[in-house]
Amino acid sequence: MLVARSIDEFNVFRSELTRYGERLSFVPTMGFLHRGHLSLVQLARKRGERSVVSIFVNPTQFNDRRDFDSYPIDLPRDLKMLEAEGVDLVFVPTVSEIYGPEIEGDEREFQSWIDVTSLSVPFEGRSRPGHFRGVATVVAILFNIVRPYVAIFGEKDFQQVRLIEKLVEDLKLQVQIIRGPIVREADGLAMSSRNIRLAPEAREAAQRLSAGLFAAREAVRSGESDAAKLTELVRGELSKSSLIVPDYVSLVDERSLTEIPRVRNPSRILLAAQVGGVRLLDNIALGIEQV
Numbered sequence: 001m002l003v004a005r006s007i008d009e010f011n012v013f014r015s016e017l018t019r020y021g022e023r024l025s026f027v028p029t030m031g032f033l034h035r036g037h038l039s040l041v042q043l044a045r046k047r048g049e050r051s052v053v054s055i056f057v058n059p060t061q062f063n064d065r066r067d068f069d070s071y072p073i074d075l076p077r078d079l080k081m082l083e084a085e086g087v088d089l090v091f092v093p094t095v096s097e098i099y100g101p102e103i104e105g106d107e108r109e110f111q112s113w114i115d116v117t118s119l120s121v122p123f124e125g126r127s128r129p130g131h132f133r134g135v136a137t138v139v140a141i142l143f144n145i146v147r148p149y150v151a152i153f154g155e156k157d158f159q160q161v162r163l164i165e166k167l168v169e170d171l172k173l174q175v176q177i178i179r180g181p182i183v184r185e186a187d188g189l190a191m192s193s194r195n196i197r198l199a200p201e202a203r204e205a206a207q208r209l210s211a212g213l214f215a216a217r218e219a220v221r222s223g224e225s226d227a228a229k230l231t232e233l234v235r236g237e238l239s240k241s242s243l244i245v246p247d248y249v250s251l252v253d254e255r256s257l258t259e260i261p262r263v264r265n266p267s268r269i270l271l272a273a274q275v276g277g278v279r280l281l282d283n284i285a286l287g288i289e290q291v
């Protein structure tokens, strides 16, 4: 497995890998890998292109400096996991490699930000100002460096994958986006690098997020389609633990991410909550079964 730490090094390895016209599949990550990330890597590997994974904790998508400073990192472990998956090339750039050198304190010369206007406003955008500007910008930069044929993103961060689909559509980026389904722990908790920060009682409480979403899906299967009733059902489950402080629970249209009054195809409940001080996201697809 090749590991590139600079763009120059990446370009050398990329030329080697694509010598006979091979294409690249790409999984961008912030590291501290878990089975959710690996499921995306496996989707990439199954496709037959050469596989590239990036590990970059992107400072510009953190609106909270402490969150950035405390983001878990374990590069040796990540590289071992990726090697075991048969990944061809890992790109681990420094912040300066992506955003240019520091000129003063945290300041850099970088000026070319990308804003996906409407999709970045609600939900995570409201709770984390600037977050999606950082995401869209770093993803565009990584796409320009890696030049992948396909890139794979998890539905775990549903607003993010929609935003990237829109970015690619609007800027005519020549990459195909593939969605990977959410990978969960045995009790339903969506896997996340942040789960490690959950204290034992918070970890126990955190299963209520997925439990609430599964209850909503069952209710839809039994004929319920009203947004208020479904989101109340989820909130009811969350309220069973005093450690959970919900941020949003909303039924949205999958394409526009606008709130809708009734389940339609395709729609989704998006959910964010603080659990013992750790911010967790989850979501579930809801659709009317066509018979």
Ligand code: AMP
Binding pocket: 028, 029, 030, 031, 035, 036, 037, 039, 040, 152, 153, 154, 155, 156, 157, 180, 181, 182, 183, 184, 190, 191, 192, 193
């Ligand atoms: P991150 O390292 O958190 O930036 O995540 C990198 C990629 O892995 C993103 O596309 C995430 O949506 C995806 N991902 C994170 N957790 C999961 C999960 N539990 N299941 C599927 N994909 C995930």
